[in-house]
Amino acid sequence: MKSQAEQMVEEVRDMLLRRDLLYREEENGAIVITRGKRKSSGVDYYINKGALSLIKLIELGLSYNDIIKYISLEGISIEEGEEIIKSHLEPLVVDLKEIAHKMEYRHPEEIKFPVMVAWEITQLCNLSCIYCFSESGPVSPQGYRELSTEEIFNVVDKIKGKVLILWIGGGEPTLRRDLIDILEYMRKNDFYLMLSTNGVILKDNSDLIKKIADTVDEIHIPLDGSTPEIHNKLRGEFDKVVDVIRKFVKEGANVSTGAVITKLNLHDVDSMIELALRLGVSAWVWGPLFPAGRGAFIKDLMISPKELVELHSKLIKKSSELKDQLLILSYTPGVTPLRMSKPTTKCSAVNYFIALMPNGDVYPCSYLRWKEYRLGNLLKEDLEDILERPLARIFKEEHEPEGECKNCPLFLNGYCNTGCKGIKVSSGLSLFDRSPLNNLYMELRG
Secondary structure, X not given: OOOHHHHHHHHHHHHHHXXXXXXXXXXXXXXXXXXXXXXXXXXXXXXXXXXXXXXHHHHOOOOHHHHHHHHHOXXXXXXXXXXXXXXXXXXXXXXXXXXXXXXXXXXXXXXXXXXXXXXXXXXXOOOOOOOOOOOOEOOOOOOOOXXXXXXHHHHHHHHOOOOOEEEEEOOOHHHOOOHHHHHHHHHHOOOEEEEEOOOHHHOOOHHHHHHHHHHOOEEEOOOOOXXXXXXXXXXXXXXXXXXXXXXXXXXXXXXXEXXXXXXXXXXXXXXXXXXXXXXXXXXXXXXXXXXXXXXXXXXXXXXXXXXXXXXXXXXXXXXXXXXXXXXXXXXXXXXXXXXXXXXXXXXXXXXXXXXXXXXXXXXXXXXXXXXXXXXXXXXXXXXXXXXXXXXXXXXXXXXXXXXXXXXXXXHHOOOOOOOOHHHHHHOOOOOOOOOOOHHHHHHHOO
């Protein structure tokens, strides 16, 4: 009978063969992400050199016994070797929530490249959501250009092996007739693929639903209310969206839904979560209205900082209650859960992700999309050169503590996450000012 350590080695070997285990080497380890049906699929995290070496030995085709012999060359017993193997491979083969309490989270000081690219492959959209930060709609702006299929392939070739996750959105990506060609090329090049769509166009296109479900790792379809009356005030086409979500779930796809929280739907949060449970999605993702793009014109609909704190606290408890039924995730800038692969005390922009516009322009993040924050163009330049620009280097600088921040236990322990520069700029501050969310994050630290 195989030992637990040997079973783990064989499972990781199968994951590598299926390309369900993706990794990128860093100076002192690697960033890893897994695909598949596990609850922690899609969670990226940082591993040390020992774990990376073990993955490489498995990748080279060494048998379990050969790996044990290799480890024993360091004067380690077979029993100790088995424990080393289990400790290194457990995060890869077990749902992370089951072992989070005993994992030593490792955060790199700096990583070579962002982990994710948020790629808007079109700015055209069949809807005109009132809060859209990209100001997408059915009419293209003057001078608008989007990359051709071949140009997208060229950009994919440039970032292969550097970026692990591609979050494909828009605009509405299903408006592109070459969408499946694009997604299949990205998949062939070993990216973890996430697709964000409003779903409306897919309602009567079962073939396209199946092709998307078979190609991408995650599909996000927003619902801004539990009823047509609430949802349609913000977004539209409630019945069609619900129908498409059901069809994707039936296909066995990993589907999430969620909402932009405003004063119009704050009261509906519990009902939206109940709807997500009934629909059978894997996650409900929420965040507050961000005052960028069209959202800048409806600031009166933003929930207050007090309401945001109360909602965060409430949903942390709700998440614990529903842990075996539904993931509840937040993308609130500056107070999002700490990512295990993001350098701490730094803004996620440039350090964890970059935003790629339809024409190939690169920005630090999807919220900082004004011309003065343009970093370069991936069709014309290499990612390495873009990330070495002075503006990009500003985002890589450590967040220096000021005032009460100096004594904050979160900062002292390397877990500060309030450096969101998008929030600062949208609040009328500079990149270097103290975040208006610092105090809010301190209230949530428990």
